[in-house]
Amino acid sequence: VTFWYWTEVTGLCRQMFSRALKLTRGRMCVSKTHAFVFTNCTHGQAQSVLDTFHQYADTHPCLIIGPRKGQLLDEVVARVAPLRVLELGTSCGYSSVCILRLLGSEGRLVTVERDPVTADKGEEIILVAGFKHLQFQVLTCPSAEAIAGLRNNLGDQDLDLVLMDHNPKQYLPDLLALERRGLLSPGCVLLVNNVNGSAARTFLEHIRVWPECYSVCGQLLGMMEVRWNRASRQDSSD
């Protein structure tokens, strides 16, 4: 029993240590990226902010989706012309700035980041890019919590576009919660990053077994575009 007890305790300590190490590394990466962008970009110019991110990412490890996936994101935002956008995984604010610069005057972004230190840095970069709190909101909490209270943030408008770039294991539960709470507009587009890894497997399986509810519009560079069909989902659950 003593041996079993100490094996459990050691395992738990190792897990906690590895989580703390991951968080510290992530925060250091965000901190360095933020400092570089903040110091070197032209404040008030969104394109300069994005160019400075690219300059940094050319030579440093960085969590941003980067220019190639950024182009896919641009193309989707321009085509969908969304009024309400949800982003899961703000990090340094790179993809938030990409989205915001293409939104129309009525467009709004809600972006979610669970780590408070990272969320502050991301929000600062979005403000540095020239956007106002009227156009965006950063929610500092885990995605599940944000989705549970999202109706208060959206009012009576539903989401036209959702970018999932947080934890792939969370993609499926978050999608189901968005559906259950009636937060997706008919034809809402989901842009889902890092679908190639095993962590996104349950999400991909779900999409495949409900072809009448989800149309896969494209997949490139590990990013998948899925169109949600509310009518079909209601028909199939009747």
Ligand SMILES: C[S@@+](CC[C@H](N)C(=O)[O-])C[C@H]1O[C@@H](n2cnc3c(N)ncnc32)[C@H](O)[C@@H]1O
């Ligand atoms: C790859 S980064 C996002 C990069 C960002 N979209 C960009 O391109 O600039 C992923 C972020 O998601 C956050 N995250 C991970 N799981 C989360 C969750 N369940 N809820 C909210 N944020 C989460 C992490 O803290 C991290 O900052």
